Amino acid sequence: TKTNELARKLDPTRPTGGVRYSKKSELLEDVYTYNDFSHIGDNPGIEAKKKITSKMGSPYMVTEYNGHMFPTKSFDDESHRLSHALRHTSVLNDLYRHDDVLGGFGWCMFDYNTHKDFGSGDRICYHGVLDAFRNPKLAATAYSSQQEEKPVLEISSSMDVGEYAGSIRGEIYAFTNGDEVRLYKNDSLIKSFTREDNNLYPHLPMGPIVIDDFLGDLLDAETQFSVGQRKTLKKTLLVIAKFGPNNLPLKGLLLGAKLMGLYRMTVEEIGEYYTRYIGNWGQEATTYGFEALKAGKVIKRIEKKTMKAVDLEINVDRTILREGDTYDVATLRIKALSDSGNLLSYLMEPIELEVEGPIEIIGPSILTLRGGMTGTYIRSTGREGKGKLRLIMSGRKTWEVDFDVQIPKPNLEEVGGSH
Template structure:
């Protein structure tokens, strides 16, 4: 046997209260709960709960049956994430401890394991928030949860093995397809005559091609090879390669490791960010790693889905993992789809004592060493988020990052202008925009060094919390604020980009949010249903057609029944507007006041079109009436621009119009009062550049609803039960007959399951803003077994059934 990885995610026993006697073989664990990893120590309600419920010292217990054949090998136990302070015991003996809830830790248990016998593994996990480790110290604007929430596994290796590899690429001139592949390799060795052999292959095609072989002198060495004809890792074509490193002695393979990398050059310069020599404006969102009910405990499929949502639904090109390192499954997916990552150490505003700082520096080392082979990561965050300056402390964190990775820039998120700058990039939370103020500060107003790069790490968020069930004008204002900042940043040539706060709503402590333990700062809700603001981001990508409207076109949703400003959100070339099947106007991107965004929101300025021709007015009179009526639509009588009063006086004097006539025209062409219901239709049109042919890619119809339906869509229906359970996300929406969300439908739904699946969280929920969701979790099957399952969703008069298959791919 060369090396083997065995996942230990199944067959755990759990208790909310740790007892020292749990470490003993004779301990009666029959009353402990059977759980699988990832696991949260306490499932929580969606909102309105006391965060103390997950703060506990809990215990996990498991039997490891160590094979006799393992004796003489190196046995390494890794816990990829346990929140937040952990002690690990094997057969009653303490074998490791870890003081960070967001990085992995590995223990050598070779000398304690009893081979050919059953061994008792126990993990004591402290999830209390008064620990003297980051991020704790003061209250925190996010819940920190608890439990062993990432994978646990054993690596069975020979005594001579590859301990670590850091792989870097050095890209030459952009017209030169050659690159240097540099590997810093650390080995554990017991003998002489060891060789390292490396080979490379494109992940998509081809076989491994040999790079070279070198004899090891000592325990670490650097390998460097020239690679010809490489395909660069780009945002839209994120080409990945596999580097195979083999440890060989006397022709025998002792260990092997495969690392996935991309050839790319990521540079922050004083005028922005460059990828492979091309300037790119970073357009991103912040992401927490939390989910409804389960906290941090979600498996691979859900981690990957969030990356897909960011890239493919929201159309961003970057993400900040606020405020801690996140799942490798999430970052790996970013590698695969071309999503740039800014990751940072745990922390939120508070800096603790000397021991606390020492742990923070250790967190930097762990973060960099554990994540540095991810191609998508472009920036290390080495400051505590929004903390005050502490030069001595931050000199240490900055140096620690560069010690273990000198190929990437460092940054540190602060909320202060002209702060002490020890890092490579000045990263700043810019909340200057309040709906009226400018979208962002210019770089010169903020940074303490104009020669260094500058990046906006947060904006909006707490400045305008928005719920899916807020009234229409509030939801529209939320979307426009995001557009305002994106447009302003796009206009600043020396700002590298910006990260909006944030991807989705999240649970938070009592001191923050809306009092119900939720921060409604997201452009999506907690179930990843989009708010209107999500469309602002989605419009900036080109692959999926987007067409959204800021209004339901129901006049009673607005004060005084004046529509106010209605915006179109689209990435199409044109949008055609119809009223009761009469063409009103065609809009294009050039009509948007957001001149620096490729696809900015477009203001609807005409609700009449040529309809006034029915009145047989003279051209001047028709134009004046149209201007006045459209103004009434937007502003109402009380806020009419002065120019409209002048137009009205002109119409009275020139054409002898009166108030009675004006009211009649308003009611007929604008007011929609009491007559036949009005139908609005919007068509998004794409134009073929070569043929000039036009095609409608998306249509929206707005009219009074006559039919309600429940839509439920699972992100995937084939659940794979392998190293752990699988989870599918089901997004649920109440819609009218045209697929429009019914934002004030907040009725209850019930869930029922058939077959080997279960619901995470309650089986009765209420929609919020006409939207909600469910998470379906696979149950454990026998190896190779496959079964059908179903989720049944019911409201007062509807039943939906979603079919699933559950397939076990666990090893026997």
């Protein structure tokens, strides 16, 4: 009570709020705030306000969600990273859905060092939508796709079937602020998808778009089957692509029975079509292209294809360091990318750092990529001049970043005074 009184006295323009984990507790602040960790992936994103507080006339805000309920590393498998992203998407959708909820803060923005009782044995909490160096995980695009200033398109899958149990990709999600996504296979347009096709998150302004058809009209162009057989075969292959051949729902079993009974296809023949059109096994490397469109215009394009070379994307927040009362620091965020620009999430190679000139590394001189990403910091040393940072991956290549360290000249009148 005294804390709230003091807060209101110091700043009467701002409402007060706290953090609580218990339902139906007393309200000392202006806003009833609650940590809602109820979402576990297959239930509503948040609980209804009336279940949390009896103060229905008071403003209500969710102050934490997700976090420890589903720790996710940037080097977890794709299915885990997708589930993480969809959990954040589900909560966001429900925050928009409930008019009596002011909004919410997710737990949390980035991974962080912690005590012995948390983390994965390494004292790191993997609760963030960014890693500790502020490199984004897939879940970060659930948030970045809600704005319209910068084009966003992120595909939840590398499209490598070997990443998945039984080589079953399941549904693919496109996180984008576009209103349409086109799928290409080896430069042939397969299909265009919109949110209205399968709107799982209707309250979210720009929810992810489901990509669930990898066939399009290919069977029409490449087979001599009747219209009915083509339609049945396509439906069957898409059900297998989603659930796998050994876990088919009743719909899939009935479709398969129709193919074998009415159209005299064997299990082996159905399997061959699946391998050819979905699995792509034994064929030339397949390139998948994804285009995000806004008002009919392409705003971003991504290609998914076999990696042939490794490159580093080095994002530096500043290359001019200006010393004042203390040293200046630059932050570097580093990603390992394929030659087509895709993150190499399982590249865990070391990167050796070397510096020359009036700069130093803050931290170790050898970094290890985690989830294909890492970071470091460069500081000035009190000397002026040109500096250079080299990033070396053994057996690959060397990357360089140039720095300019500037030290302002003192104002002699201020130093010596006027005479």
